[in-house]
Amino acid sequence: MNRPTADPTLAVEVRGLTREYTTRSFFGTVSRVTKALDGIDFSVKKGELFGLIGPNGAGKTTTVKILTTLLTQTSGEAFILGLDIRKDLYEIRRRIGIVFGGERGLYNRVSALDNLRYFSDLYGVDPAVAKLRIPELLKAVGLADRADERVEKYSRGMKQRLHIAKALVHDPELLFLDEPTIGLDPGGARDIRNMIREMRSQGKTILLTTHYMFEAEELCQRVAVISKGKIVALDTPSELKKGVRDIAVIELRTYGATTEYVDRLKQLPNVVRVVAELDSEVQTIRVQTPLGADLLSQVVSALPPDAKIIDRTIKEPTLEDAYLRLVEE
Amino acid sequence: MGSLEGLTPGKRIDSDLGRRSQVIKACIVLTAKLFFADPQWIIPSIIAPFIFTLVAFFLFGGQATTGSFLLYLVLGSGLMGMWGTTIYGSSNSISFDRWNGTMESTLAAPIPLSWIALGRVLFNTFEGVINAVFILVIGLVWFQVGFGLVNPGLFFLASVSTFLSLSAFGLLMCTVILLSRKGGFITNSMEIPVYIATGTMFPVTILPIVALPFAFLLAPTWGIEAIRLSALPGYTGLATSYWVDLGILAAETAAYIGLAFALFKRVEAYAKRNGTLEEY
Numbered sequence: 072m073n074r075p076t077a078d079p080t081l082a083v084e085v086r087g088l089t090r091e092y093t094t095r096s097f098f099g100t101v102s103r104v105t106k107a108l109d110g111i112d113f114s115v116k117k118g119e120l121f122g123l124i125g126p127n128g129a130g131k132t133t134t135v136k137i138l139t140t141l142l143t144q145t146s147g148e149a150f151i152l153g154l155d156i157r158k159d160l161y162e163i164r165r166r167i168g169i170v171f172g173g174e175r176g177l178y179n180r181v182s183a184l185d186n187l188r189y190f191s192d193l194y195g196v197d198p199a200v201a202k203l204r205i206p207e208l209l210k211a212v213g214l215a216d217r218a219d220e221r222v223e224k225y226s227r228g229m230k231q232r233l234h235i236a237k238a239l240v241h242d243p244e245l246l247f248l249d250e251p252t253i254g255l256d257p258g259g260a261r262d263i264r265n266m267i268r269e270m271r272s273q274g275k276t277i278l279l280t281t282h283y284m285f286e287a288e289e290l291c292q293r294v295a296v297i298s299k300g301k302i303v304a305l306d307t308p309s310e311l312k313k314g315v316r317d318i319a320v321i322e323l324r325t326y327g328a329t330t331e332y333v334d335r336l337k338q339l340p341n342v343v344r345v346v347a348e349l350d351s352e353v354q355t356i357r358v359q360t361p362l363g364a365d366l367l368s369q370v371v372s373a374l375p376p377d378a379k380i381i382d383r384t385i386k387e388p389t390l391e392d393a394y395l396r397l398v399e400e
Numbered sequence: 401m402g403s404l405e406g407l408t409p410g411k412r413i414d415s416d417l418g419r420r421s422q423v424i425k426a427c428i429v430l431t432a433k434l435f436f437a438d439p440q441w442i443i444p445s446i447i448a449p450f451i452f453t454l455v456a457f458f459l460f461g462g463q464a465t466t467g468s469f470l471l472y473l474v475l476g477s478g479l480m481g482m483w484g485t486t487i488y489g490s491s492n493s494i495s496f497d498r499w500n501g502t503m504e505s506t507l508a509a510p511i512p513l514s515w516i517a518l519g520r521v522l523f524n525t526f527e528g529v530i531n532a533v534f535i536l537v538i539g540l541v542w543f544q545v546g547f548g549l550v551n552p553g554l555f556f557l558a559s560v561s562t563f564l565s566l567s568a569f570g571l572l573m574c575t576v577i578l579l580s581r582k583g584g585f586i587t588n589s590m591e592i593p594v595y596i597a598t599g600t601m602f603p604v605t606i607l608p609i610v611a612l613p614f615a616f617l618l619a620p621t622w623g624i625e626a627i628r629l630s631a632l633p634g635y636t637g638l639a640t641s642y643w644v645d646l647g648i649l650a651a652e653t654a655a656y657i658g659l660a661f662a663l664f665k666r667v668e669a670y671a672k673r674n675g676t677l678e679e680y
Contacts, residue, residue: 092675141507142675164510165412175501178430180437185430192426193509193516195412195419203408213401221437237505242410262401269404 079153082245082276083115083138088147090133090300107133109300110147115278117244120271122291123280126398130300131280135249138278139169152245165194168238172250176234179223183214183233186222187240194241201240208236212266228259235266245276252286264290284391294390298398308390315388315396318343319363321370322386327378328354335373341366344395353381359392423511427519431493435527444488445527449481449535456480456601457543471546472632474539476600479624481535482528482566483600487591489524490570493517495577507671514664517574518567525567554630554642561649562623568656569619575663579670599624604638619652 078084090108093101108130115121123131136142138149140160149156151163178186187208191201209215212232222230231251238246248267252260260283267290271277281287287294288308295305304311333347336358343359360366364385371380413419435441456477460469494517497503506516539545549555576586595601597615604615615621626645628635638645 136675139508141504141672143672161510164508169504169508171504176505178434178500178502181430181433185433189426189430190505190509192422193511194410195422195510197411197413198422200408200411204410207407211402211404211407215402239404239407240410241412242407265401266404273404 078114080117081114081150082117082119082152083113083121083278084150085111085113085134085138086148087112088134088137088149089145090130090137090142091145106300108137108144111297111300111302113295113302113305115276117276118271118274119293120267120277120279120291122287122294123278123297124282124284124287124294124394125297127282129297129398131297132249134297135169135247135278135280139167139247140164165241166244168241168243168246170231170234170238170246170248170251172231172253174227174230177222177230177237180221182219182221183209183225183236184218186233187236190237191240196241204242205240208239212236213262226259228255228262231255231259231263232266235263239270243275246270246278248277248279250280250282252281252283260286284389284394288390296394296397303397304393311393311397312388312390315359315393318359318361318388318392320386320388320392321358321360321363321367321383323354323356323358323370323383324381325354325356325374325378326352326381327375328356329375329378332356332373332375332378336370339366339369339373344392344399346391346395357392359388359395419511420515423509423515424519424522427516428523431520431523432526435523441527444485445530446534448484449477449531450538452477452481452484453535453538453543471539471548472628472635473601474536474543474545475624475627475631477539478532478535479562479598479620479627480595480600481531482525482563483594483598483620484591485528485531486525486566486570487573487587487594489527490521490567490574492577492587493520493524493570493574495574496520507668512664513668514571514661517571517660517664521567521570521574525563525570528566529563548633549631550633551630555627558623558626558630558642558646561646561653562620562627565619565623565649565653565656568653568660571660572656572663575660575667578667594618594620597621599637616648617652619649619656622646622649622652 087110088108089106089110092105092107094103096102111134123134125131133142137144138151138156140156140163152166154163156163178189184205187205188201191205196204206215209218212235214229214232214236222233225233252263255263264286267277267279279291291308293305293307294311295302297303328349330349333345333349333356336342336345341360341362343361346357348355358366358370367383374380413422456473460473494506494513497506507513509516540547573587573590580586597607597611598618598621599615604612604621607615622645625637625640626642626649628637629642629645
């Protein structure tokens with residue numbers, strides 16, 4: 072019998088969820104126990120777009136795997152749409168959709184149409200309904216013209232759109248999107264974000280994990296920050312940003328900035344944190360400081376003589392700034 | 401890009417039996433498409449059987465004086481080919497998802513993994529049938545083996561039963577291979593012992609007595625016996641009757657299926673506990 076959660080308005084309810092991974096030696100004795108999740112609690116309301124953000128290894132994917140019934144928890148409990156993840160796994164699986172990031176999850180040697188037909192059958196969709204729904208979905212994700220082509224010929228962005236169609240093929244109420252824009256070019260990522268917005272406007276509940284803070288800020292109504300297996304903050308993006316309202320951000324776009332320059336900036340008084348992207352031809356450097364514009368002259372004068380500033384702006388802190396403070400504390 | 405608005409609602413099939421048969425059918429279709437999508441399918445299905453048949457004929461060529469002995473060889477080669485394809489294809493039916501990156505999607509489906517494996521194993525055994533049929537064609541056309549069966553009806557029944565027993569054995573092997581990332585070694589090491597133990601080329605009766613219990617526990621041994629009894633005039637083999645062979649075959653096949661389904665439950669629970677099934 073299904074056990075209802077205390078609150079029927081919740082799509083996801085997690086209480087004290089813990090997951091440990093045990094590494095065993097050749098002789099079967101326990102050599103190491105790693106706590107991937109350490110008693111996390113959170114809930115997602117029906118119809119909400121909820122974000123789970125955190126660094127690599129923080130426990131995001133472990134959380135998604137447990138909630139999608141692919142992994143068992145060591146302790147604690149969780150309910151999906153009022154159903155217990157330990158007892159009602161097939162009913163839960165029927166009512167949820169999962170999008171895994173990256174290249175995983177599709178049969179590349181057959182067409183998009185074959186992939187969708189297969190997963191539609193696996194989820195028990197009435198064949199008469201599937202006959203209508205699959206072409207509609209392919210059209211919705213912009214793949215109708217290439218539906219008969221082998222998936223191996225698709226670009227990364229097209230594959231990810233197919234992933235979305237696959238997750239929607241059985242019309243789930245709740246979607247788990249595990250880093251859906253990872254590795255996509257800006258245009259492909261924008262397409263996926265637009266689809267996520269559309270899914271939400273259709274009344275779907277969405278749990279999104281992402282590395283990209285601007286994505287969480289742009290899409291999510293509430294965000295949980297997870298670090299070292301614990302939830303260190305849970306609130307709306309605007310409330311989370313209030314945690315860093317004591318600072319401003321000097322953002323520079325430069326030519327020729329080096330790691331030595333970044334190190335020099337970190338040594339300046341009143342610099343809280345420096346985040347730099349130095350890989351491309353034009354570098355972006357963000358300096359968090361309580362002094363705001365008053366620090367600008369020192370930041371500029373520290374620049375090497377052969378480097379050049381393209382533009383500089385004083386910005387309000389973003390969710391990324393709040394996130395960095397939370398995970399580094 | 402289109403819009404997600406106005407999509408046909410995703411109504412599901414109500415009956416449990418209907419859903420299960422839909423999954424089996426879907427898995428057969430997908431496995432077939434994946435099989436034929438790779439042009440290398442001709443290697444196990446046409447080139448390998450050709451080599452099997454040639455080896456068998458040249459090995460026994462000097463002794464092949466009667467038509468029924470030639471048919472014995474053709475049937476043996478056919479079953480060897482069928483077994484080789486089945487053991488390789490079936491046992492990898494699910495572990496294929498491990499290296500293809502689709503294991504999570506497969507495990508996330510709202511159906512026990514055993515039903516997904518069953519559909520795939522059925523097609524993989526059918527690949528073995530393609531192989532066996534090709535061997536028969538080579539025997540009939542090239543070596544001009546007479547195909548005068550003692551009882552075509554019983555031959556057909558024994559062949560279908562052997563097909564099902566091979567599928568059941570493949571399903572069982574599937575669970576063993578799922579538990580180990582190096583499961584391919586188990587598959588490869590099973591191929592030759594089973595050729596010998598099931599009597600595809602040599603009568604089981606010439607095996608050492610210690611090997612006989614293993615041979616008798618393999619359902620295909622009884623399938624091959626029943627096929628030969630229904631095909632070859634004067635064949636005595638294990639000195640059992642056709643129906644006894646078929647009865648033992650059915651009982652052992654049922655035991656394999658029962659054991660495979662029970663093991664699949666354990667494998668799924670193990671996979672959920674350890675979270676390592678999708679790792680390759």
